Amino acid sequence: MLRSLAPILLLLHSALAAPIESATAAATIGKIRGVRDPIYHLYLQASPKNASIPVLGPESAADEFTIGGTIQSKKTSKYLNIATVSTSYKPLVWGATGETTAWGLEGDTIITVQGSSYGRQLNFLVCASTDTTGYYDLFLQMGSDTPSGRTCSNYQTIHLPITATMSYSRIGVVTGANKGIGLGAVRQLALQYPNSPLNNGPFLIYLTARDQGRGEAAVKSLEQDAQLKQAKALKADGGLSEIKFHLLDITSSSSIKGLADHLKQTHGDGIDFVINNAGIAMTGFDANVVKTTLDCNYYKTLEASHAFLPLLKPTGRLVNVASMSGKLNKYSEEVCNRFLASKTEDDVTSIMKDFAAAVETGKEKEAGFPSAAYAVSKAGLIGGTKALASAQKEKGSGVLINSCCPGYVYTDMTKHHATRGKTVDEGAQTPVLLAIHDIQGKTGGFWQNEKEIDWVE
Structure with missing residues (x-):
């Protein structure tokens, strides 16, 4: 017995x-x-x-x-x-x-x-x-x-003695946040949240990255960050914000689903915003570079947008971080007009497919495109975000969906350029504005320097 x-x-x-x-x-x-x-x-x-x-x-x-x-x-x-x-x-x-x-x-x-x-x-x-x-x-x-x-x-029986309590009034997600603009955005969110109109209690920020070790190290670095310590922004120092790591590889559908499932099951009342910052900038230019870049910066970012959109509260925000290289001043008039006339994501996707096909034959310039995978991927993201915002507005959704250019920021993606540019915290200002501040109900816009700008110029 x-x-x-x-x-x-x-x-x-x-x-x-x-x-x-x-x-x-x-x-x-x-x-x-x-x-x-x-x-x-x-x-x-x-x-x-x-x-x-x-x-x-x-x-x-x-x-x-x-x-x-x-x-x-x-x-x-x-x-x-x-x-x-x-x-x-x-x-x-x-x-x-x-x-x-x-x-x-x-x-x-x-x-x-x-x-x-x-x-x-x-x-x-x-x-x-x-x-x-x-x-x-x-x-x-x-x-x-x-x-x-x-x-x-x-x-x-198994037991979990509770030593402290914490529930969250606001919940946000920043992808690609172990360094660069994403890391700056997490820091600025914690610093700015107490004075934002979103503030109505404790705030949880998910810092996501595709590498667990680097993501967890980023969280630890923020927990010891001098600015956050001085401002007493984090819960450990008596503040409102808490930062947690969650694994997310934006190029993996199963990883996107894993984070979406976690958010749905852990935060059944919904989350407040997502800043899609994850992306890649590859050196060189050929068909493989184009395929890889478009897959991450365009296709998978929009896939993530669709995965997270149902999890947002009725007044939530979705922010897709694009680039000034995504402006339309480098294209032929015909291609530029195609972008501007795009009403659906399928319209934008057809442009991305035409670009990839032209690169395969070495005739992208003749087709009206620049020889720049990153730039075209970000133009696609801006167009796709506009189309998504329009579709959601037609459905009566109150979620505000915008894309933005953080400006020329000195990061691992740009450090090979001579111009130093903004700090990551300066570059994070516009994404943070779109996530937690009053933008007067604007949706479907392309933003830079904390204001909506013309996509073409």
């Missing part, structure tokens, strides 16, 4: 939310660990032999989790799901999407919430791993059965 061991106590470090009772409540962030036999000081993580299996294991492999209606690994961005099986014990598995949205807290105890397909459950089964000594598999326990041949402890 299996012996019933003392309850498993899981501690959450740096807890940041009130008790969670539904998928739309504020999320809690931290490490989950056990402190009772047989899992003394073991942490929730992926199995060393099968990354799809969640286990309790050594602290050296510990992960952090966002815990709300879903439970998501910060290390891998995968979600903790309950497998659909016929047995009364349901294996826990990692998945690319949060299929289980029933997680919650009752006091400090993890449960599946009332009204879910599991009912209100709080018992877990913990079984010694058959693969690796010192690791333990987890199951949601809905009956008295246990896996055959396994050494398990029955009817365990």
Whole structure:
């Protein structure tokens, strides 16, 4: 007969939310660990032999989790799901999407919430791993059965003692934010938010990047930033803003979906703005450079716009960061007029396809285009953003959608040029204006130096 061991106590470090009772409540962030036999000081993580299996294991492999209606690994961005099986014990598995949205807290105890397909459950089964000594598999326990041949402890509860509370009145996302204009935008958002018309309470900014290490390092740098410290802008210093990292590779559809799923499941009431800053500027010019540049700066940025748009509150903002190189003064009159006459994203996409086809034959200049992949991609983004804004306005949406040129900013993309240009914080002023300040309801515009400008000149 299996012996019933003392309850498993899981501690959450740096807890940041009130008790969670539904998928739309504020999320809690931290490490989950056990402190009772047989899992003394073991942490929730992926199995060393099968990354799809969640286990309790050594602290050296510990992960952090966002815990709300879903439970998501910060290390891998995968979600903790309950497998659909016929047995009364349901294996826990990692998945690319949060299929289980029933997680919650009752006091400090993890449960599946009332009204879910599991009912209100709080018992877990913990079984010694058959693969690796010192690791333990987890199951949601809905009956008295246990896996055959396994050494398990029955009817365990897991706990997340809450040490502090934080809910967010405003939530924003900045893509490509580990450096350059994106990093400057995150800093300026935190500095300017207290005096913005958007301010009605605590503010969460998601800093996203395609490299986890660089993204997390960027967050740490901002937490120690002298300007933010002096202004007492961040929560840790008594301010309103908090900055968190989330993985996003703008060139990956699955990564875009992963962030969108996280935002939907963690912030059920919606988010306030997205600044799409991620992009690339490649050296050289050929068909491959054009294909890669258009894919990132045009196609994937608009794909991300469509993914995030349904998550925005009715008065939300979408800001696509373009470039002064996206102005139409480098094109033939025919191509310029095509851009200006474009009413839909499909119209703009047809121009992008014609450019790529002309480059394939080496006749882009004869076709009325400059030999500049980055410039054409940003012209496409401006046109696509205008078309998206027009379509949303026709639907009666109150979301304000604009593109902007940050100006000539000294970044990794421009450092090979002789002109130094603006600082990243100066370049961030227009995107930040469009995200959190009063722009008098304007949508579909192209902005530079904090005002709407003519796209052609």
